[in-house]
Amino acid sequence: MEDDSNHFSKPETPNTMKAEAEVEERDPESNSSLSEPLLKRNRTLSSNPLALVGATVSHIESLDYEYLSGLVFFTGVNFVLTLIAAVLCVCFAPTAAGPGIPEIKAYLNGVDTPDMFGATTLLVKIVGSIGAVSAGLDLGKEGPLVHIGSCIASLLGQGGPDNYRLKWRWLRYFNNDRDRRDIITAGCSSGVCAAFRSPVGGVLFALEEVATWWRSALLWRTFFSTAVVVVVLRTFIEICNSGNCGLFGTGGLIIFDVSDVKVSYQAMDIIPVIIIGIIGGLLGSLYNHLLHKILRIYNLINQKGKLHKLLLALSVSLFTSVCQYCLPFLAQCKACDPSFPEVCPTNDRSGNFKQFNCPDGYYNDLATLLLTTNDDAVRNIFSSNTPSEFQYTSILIFFALYCILGLITFGIAVPSGLFLPIILMGSGYGRLLSMLLGSYTNLDQGLYAVLGAASLMAGSMRMTVSVCVIFLELTNNLLLLPITMIVLLIAKTVGDSFNPSIYEIILELKGLPFLDANPEPWMRNLTVGELANAKSPAVTLSGVEKVSRIVDVLKNTTHNAFPIVDQDVPVPGTVITGATELHGLILRAHLVQALKKKWFLAEKRRTDDWEVQKKFNWVELSERELKIEQVAVAHDEMEMYIDLHPLTNTTPYTVVESMSVAKAMVLFRQVGLRHMLIVPKYQGAGVPAVVGILTRQDLRAYNILTVFPHLATHKVQQKHK
Amino acid sequence: MEDDSNHFSKPETPNTMKAEAEVEERDPESNSSLSEPLLKRNRTLSSNPLALVGATVSHIESLDYEYLSGLVFFTGVNFVLTLIAAVLCVCFAPTAAGPGIPEIKAYLNGVDTPDMFGATTLLVKIVGSIGAVSAGLDLGKEGPLVHIGSCIASLLGQGGPDNYRLKWRWLRYFNNDRDRRDIITAGCSSGVCAAFRSPVGGVLFALEEVATWWRSALLWRTFFSTAVVVVVLRTFIEICNSGNCGLFGTGGLIIFDVSDVKVSYQAMDIIPVIIIGIIGGLLGSLYNHLLHKILRIYNLINQKGKLHKLLLALSVSLFTSVCQYCLPFLAQCKACDPSFPEVCPTNDRSGNFKQFNCPDGYYNDLATLLLTTNDDAVRNIFSSNTPSEFQYTSILIFFALYCILGLITFGIAVPSGLFLPIILMGSGYGRLLSMLLGSYTNLDQGLYAVLGAASLMAGSMRMTVSVCVIFLELTNNLLLLPITMIVLLIAKTVGDSFNPSIYEIILELKGLPFLDANPEPWMRNLTVGELANAKSPAVTLSGVEKVSRIVDVLKNTTHNAFPIVDQDVPVPGTVITGATELHGLILRAHLVQALKKKWFLAEKRRTDDWEVQKKFNWVELSERELKIEQVAVAHDEMEMYIDLHPLTNTTPYTVVESMSVAKAMVLFRQVGLRHMLIVPKYQGAGVPAVVGILTRQDLRAYNILTVFPHLATHKVQQKHK
Structure with a gap:
């Protein structure tokens, strides 16, 4: 049997478990050699133990023991792999579940999710992602790679994990918000670059989707980091060309090379391209809508405890494996066409024409798509110049299955990316559409698959330029660019008219106080003065303040x-x-630091510069972790004073109380603030110097609407107009 | 003679003047047919009237009448073309001279150059650019195309030229700073897209080099405009494939296709790549330095009057033509190698192996580079797999000539772009370097030319991502990406350590108050209060003000x-x-409008909303052109009052007087302000409500240093540390 397959494929070590599983399932009776004439072999179907469940005559009872053991082995291995990934995520690093991109987006917007960039998260993400992807779940390694890149960047920037940090002095130069953000942005684009081998796409992804603030300097710094990634990748590929790394490195820098497709579109081809875009946009927004509902249900399940999380992940894994293994039996075997560019049928790990349950000279087109890694499935469905390779029903089953899997897999507690599920769904949809259009179009079916994938990406994630460049770099075909652009823009426009992008939906579900780029229209009708009046008045301190009052304020308020x-x-x-x-x-933090260092004065007086410089160094002042509960103040010290002047930021950004919330929010976001002081517009004896203080939470639309519900009705009225 | 050339070239209408000029210069005696054996023909050099000026035996006297008339014709035609371009620029639209990119950059930063986007400028730019490029001057059409794109965008946005505007109501929605900026940004990226046929490159160019403010929405809007450009281009190319458009449309969407180069670089090739980058950075910054000096000299000449401007342009044209025509005589004729991929020698308009003064079977490699359009010169020098095509001395002469031309051409009064001169210079340098390295490197010579061009672009213009993508889209070779990235980053880093980018140098020369992204370090040591105290106090008005005072203030101040x-x-x-x-x-503008509409009150009182809404509509209030001199106020009206409250922007951005200039500048630039109010940090009876008002001019480093010269010395001290 092994000899037989070696007739027409390079001997390759089947070093993944899945490959082994497939080897076991080969049909022992199908040893007719390739030297026989093709037509003769075509007629010997009846002697094979086929399970033609979907055919007119159904022989379920002939599903013999070998296929059953194959199913058990396949499902079992996937189950164990999912279990490993899920246990790691649930028990050690809950933040490692999911793609991590929304949290990174929020971080770069100024919202820190705890334990997001730690060493444990990094390790769990790496191992868990390997487990989840190997388990054949409908999820990608792309999102996790972005998160892994950001974790590595963050750890490098702070000099190691929290407990084992390097104490090098120069590392402290990075210990500020802006540099940390920059480093994490670079890590994020490196992750995309590593995932898609797309350096420019990585930079643009960070720019378009993730970053909130952007500077020209950041552009070429992220570009530099992706350049390094590409050089490292290139070196590995070169080293592995000798064949020492197993299956790593095949494919070169371009993953799905479709540069040999003859792209010869005319003006009339714009119509199918527009159709792809419109349907892609509709499907994308529908996907966002349904995923939103399902994630809310999953949230309820996941909140019930660790066991529920695990059970959910494992049942999704079981369902996926059973579908992937059993559905190919529904497909009819197709005869190999000698005009196919590749070896047919293949029993290798990769390859386009899987034999599975078919006799020699035949292949199972659904097995080609389902019983393979996700990457290979994309490569197979993108494959060009093979208009008759797939059957209509096979592609339909593929598309329907991945629609279901794409919806139920994302929310489970394993590291998961959204890119690949959407690409799989979209390529299925594209290929299906090309079959439906049939002779009405001259474009290649593989091209339709590429465009379908792009349209769904734009319809769901609402990215344009970055997806365009990523697809360009994935497929190495510059001639696709114009039609890809049109598809992306149409799909995005259609999607935008229904709901926000999937990442924004996830951000909202997670309750992260993300500060949007554009203020809501009703924010123009509210002044910051009114907003400040609605909350409790700001707690102010005197320049030279009593210790007891400071301790009191720190203990009884949560203001920062x-x-x-x-x-x-x-x-x-x-x-x-x-x-x-x-x-x-x-x-x-500075108040706590002053208490800790006992910066106390017996009498109420201003201090001199040298006193302060002797007492504090800037490393201590950049420390933010200290809590008031960790500081003990003696009873007699309570009556002493602290001169707060030298520790004060004398140049806070301010707005006048008559400023509208919309304009204040623009300032808050553009300059990247954490606190904003409101000063009175009146000047005179008795007028307070500060009207209030605004934070990110105060400026969130949701929080404002709970205090000023009439603005919400106003908002609805505006919509109805 | 004409028959002879048709043996080995497609019959093509020589429909440019330059092609005709070349036809005349063909050697009448070289009619040995291609059927003769190659070696035999090689030996029949002596009977030709060659002017081997550079060879050992010099026969200057044999430079016969035909070559002289060719020179006169060539130079004359170029002279006339330059004259047309220069006269148009000098007499009708001085703003059309140069690339226009620095002014667009300044506009998007908030600095409006008068007459920059008018209809006259557009027309002069189009015609002038055609003239200047046809004249064979060392300048590109890329910069002008960016300006043309922006002009068209601006005219579309405002509904036509100033005097013939469409009066459609909805056009007024674009009549605000932000939408005008967005439209011009889209026009700018469309220009780059049209110039290089590079849609993603166009978007990135606008983002990296031109725009000051950037939003995610702008990204996909510019992307949409470049997509439209590509579709239009594609349609034209398709229509022209039938051959009805002459030479238009050849080359398809990719201009310099080098995708057939076998890019097989190894880890060791990183060393020559680094060398290219370092030298490219050095050359780029040297070019910036020298161009700065020459532009200052040119400014002095151009200030003397229109005639001086014209003479300068025409002498540059003469020098260019004479050099381009005469220098090829210095090159030795090279024998055609039958292994060359193209027809050799060619006498066509385009083609790689120009015959010029050589016998049949020979070509003049310098004529291939000089006696052709700039685009073809780039295509020829980028050509791959032709390691022995060019001689060392020819490339040296080419490089030296284009270094000189690149420096002296840019400042003349014709529309000119910087991209192509730098690409020409850089490709010469790259090819030269590859010849010098010789057997030490395995990379293709054409690849060196591409990398050399990229390195000089990064070294002079300091763009990274956009140049990378433009080169990717120009050359259609994705495998070049990693090494291009490294070259660009090294060249930019080396260049940045010497001087700012060429566009910043031009901005400074033009005296445009460009607001930099990063404040100078010494700005942290100055508060806005100190800055406001140094200028004359702000002129404040009362809410209900006397007409006479308003007229007085408007006439005697220039504040906006x-x-x-x-x-x-x-x-x-x-x-x-x-x-x-x-x-x-x-x-x-609103004060003038109030005076014009005679919004006068007999007594001092606040007005009601309905009064204001009856008097003013928002179209009038968005009008900014009206001058106080155009408004007549009667003598008795002078004693009346105006209620300014309803016309006031009640939510100006403010800073407290203790704010540092650096932080104020961040706010000013990030939010995109024109005026910023300074409020006092003190609160009490007698404290003024406003300390001062800051504008863009107040925040310019140069202007601050004239008032506070000690900060400059502080700055120098910091540098010396």
Whole structure:
């Protein structure tokens, strides 16, 4: 049997478990050699133990023991792999489940999810992702690779995991929000680059989908990091060309090379291209809608405990494996056509014409798509110049199955990416559409699959330029560019008219206070003064404040910053006295640090520069982890004073109380703030120096609407107009 | 003679003047047919009237009449073409000279250059660019195409040229700064797309080099506009495939197709790649430095008057033509190698092996590079698998000539782009380097030319991602990507350590108040309060102001906005009275509009909403052109009042006086402001409501340093540390 297959395929070590599983299932009776004439072999179907479930005469009872043991082995191995991935995620790093991209997007917007970039998360993500992808689940390694890239970037930037950090001085230069954001952006684009071998696509993905703030310098820094990734990849591929790395490195830098497709489209081909785009947009927004519903149900299940999470993941794995193994029996065997560019049938790990349950000289087209890795499935369905390779029913089953799997797999507790499920679904849809259009179109079926995948990506994720470049770099065919662009733009436009992008839906589901690029229209009708009046008044401290008051304020509030206001001071350069001075804003962390270092004064006085510089160094002041509960203040110290002036940020961004919330939000987001002070528009004796303080939470549409519900009705009215 | 050439070339109408000029210069005696054996023909050189100026035996006297008339014809035609372009630019639209990209960059930063996007500029740019490029000057059509794209976008956005605007109501929705900027950005990327047939490159160029503010929505809008450009281009190419459009449309969507180059680089090839990058960076910054000097000299010449401008342009044209025609005589004729992929020698318009002064079976390699269009020169020097095509001295002469031409051509008064001169220079340098490295490298010479061009682009213009994608789309070879990226990044880094990018140098030379992305370090040591104290105090108006005072203020100041401050008002919700209220900011245009519409009140009172809405509509208020000199106010009206409250922007962005200039500048640029109010940090009776007002000019480093020169010395000290 082994000899037989070697007639027409290179001997290759079947070093994955799945390959072994397939080897076992080969038909022992089908040893007619290839030297026999093709027509003669075609007629010897009846002697084979075929399970033609879907054919007119159904022989379920002939499903013999070998296929059953194959099913058990296949399902069992996948079950164990899923179990490993799920246990790791559930028990050690819950943040490693899912793609991680929404959280990274939120982080770059200024929202930190705890334990998102730690060493445990990184390890669980790597191992879990390998497990989940090997288990044949309908999920990709792309999202997890983006998260892995960001984790590595974050760990490098802070000098190692939390408990074992390197103490090098220069590492502290990165210990600020902006540099951490930049490093994580670079890690994120490196991840995309590694996933798709697409350096420019990686940069654009970070720019279009993930980053909130963008500078020209960041553009070429991320570009540099992806260049390094490509060079490393290239080196590995070169080393592995000698064949020492098993299956790694095949395919070169371009994954799905379709540059040999003759792209000869005319003006009339624009019509099917527009149709692909419109349907892709509709399907994409429908997918977003349904996934939203299913994720809400999954959230309810997952909240019930770890066991429920595990059971959910494992049942999805079982369902996937059984479908993948059993559905190919529904397909009719197709005869190999000698004009096919590849060896047919193949029993190798990769290859386009899987034999599975078919006799020699025949192949099972559904097995070609289902009983393979996701990457190979995409490669097979993208394959060009093979208009008759797949049957209509096979592609229909493939598309329907991956629609279901794409919806039920994403929310389970394993590392999972969204790119590949959508590409699989989209390529199925594209190929199906080309079959339906039939003779009305001259474009290649493989091209339809590519365009279908692109349209669904744009319809669901709403990315345009980055998807375009990623597809360009995946397929190595520049002539596809114009029609890909049209498909993407149409699909995005259609999708946008129904619901937001899938990442925004996930962000909202996770309750992350993401600050949108555009303020809601009704925010123009509310001033920050009104907003500040609706919340409890800001807690202000004096420049030289009593220790007891500071301890009291720190213990009884959760604010992260406090305005410093000095009463009864003279205005320099004038004769005015008794004025109130807005000195600035002090961070909670600095107050705690002052208490910890016992920066106490016996009397109420301003300190000198040298005293401060002796007491604090900037490394201590950049420390943010310290809690007030960790600091003990003696009873007699409570009556002493602290001079807060030197620890205050004297240049906080401010808005006048008459500013609209919409404009304040633009400032907040554009400059990347955490706190914004509201100053009065009146000037006179008795007017407070600070009206209030705004944080990210105050500016969230949802939070504002709970306080000002009439704005929501106003919003609905506007929509109805 | 004509028959002879038709033996080995497709009959093609020589429909450019240059092609005709070449036809005349053909050697009448070289009619030995191709059927003769090659070796035999090689020996019959002596009977030809060769002018081997550079050879050992020099026969200058044999330079016969035909070559002289060719020179006169060639130079004359180029002279006339340059004259047309220069006269148009000098007399009708001086803003059409040069590339226009720096001005567009400044516009998108908030600096409007007058007459930049008008209909006259557009027409002159189109005709002038055709003239200048046809004249064989060392300049490209790429920069002008970007400007043309922006002009068209601007005209479409405002509904036509200034005097013949369409009056459609919906066009007024675009009549605001942000939408105009967006439209011009889209026009700019469409221009790049049309120039290089590079849709993604166009988007990235706009993003990396031109735009100051960037939103995710803008990304896909520019992407849409470039997609339309590609579809239109594609349609034209398809129509022209029938051969009805002359030479238009040859080459398809990819201009310099090098996808047939076998890119098989190994790890060791990284060394020559790094060398290309370093030298490219050095050459690029040297080019920037020298161009800066020459542009300053040219500015002095151009300031002397129109005649000087014309003479300068015409002498550059003469010099270029003479060099292009005479230098090829220095090259030795090379024998055609039958292994060459193309017809050799060619006497066609395009083609790689120009015969020029050589006998049949021979070609002049320098004529191949010089006596052709710039595009063809690039195509020829990029040509791959032809390691022995060019001689060392020919490439050296080519490189030296284009270095000189690249420096002296740019500043003349014709529409000119910088891309092509730099590509020409860089490709010469790359090919030269590959010859010098010789057997030390395995990479193709054409590949070196591509990389050399990329390195000089990055070294001079400091673009990375956009150049990378443009080159990818120009050359259609994805495998070049990793090494191109490395070359670009190294060249940019090397260049950045010497001087700013060429566009920044031009912006500075033109004196445009461009607001940089990053504030200078010394700006952290200056507060906006100090800055405001150094200038004359802000002119404030009352909410209900006397007409005479408004007229007085408008006539005697040049400010574009005035703070509105109400005195002696009660603070709502409190018992405080006699406070000062900062009501907002009013624009000069709105004040003039109020005077023009005679929005006068007999007594000092606040108006009601309905009065205002009856008097003004928003179309009038968006009008910015009206001058105070155009408005007549009667003598008795001078004593009346205007209620400015309804016309005031009540939500101006403000900063507290203690804010550092650096942080204020970040706010100013990020939010895209024109005016910023400074409010006091003190609160009390007698404190003014507004400390000052800041504009773009106030925040320019140069202007601040003239008032605070000690900061400059501080800056130098910092540098010396």
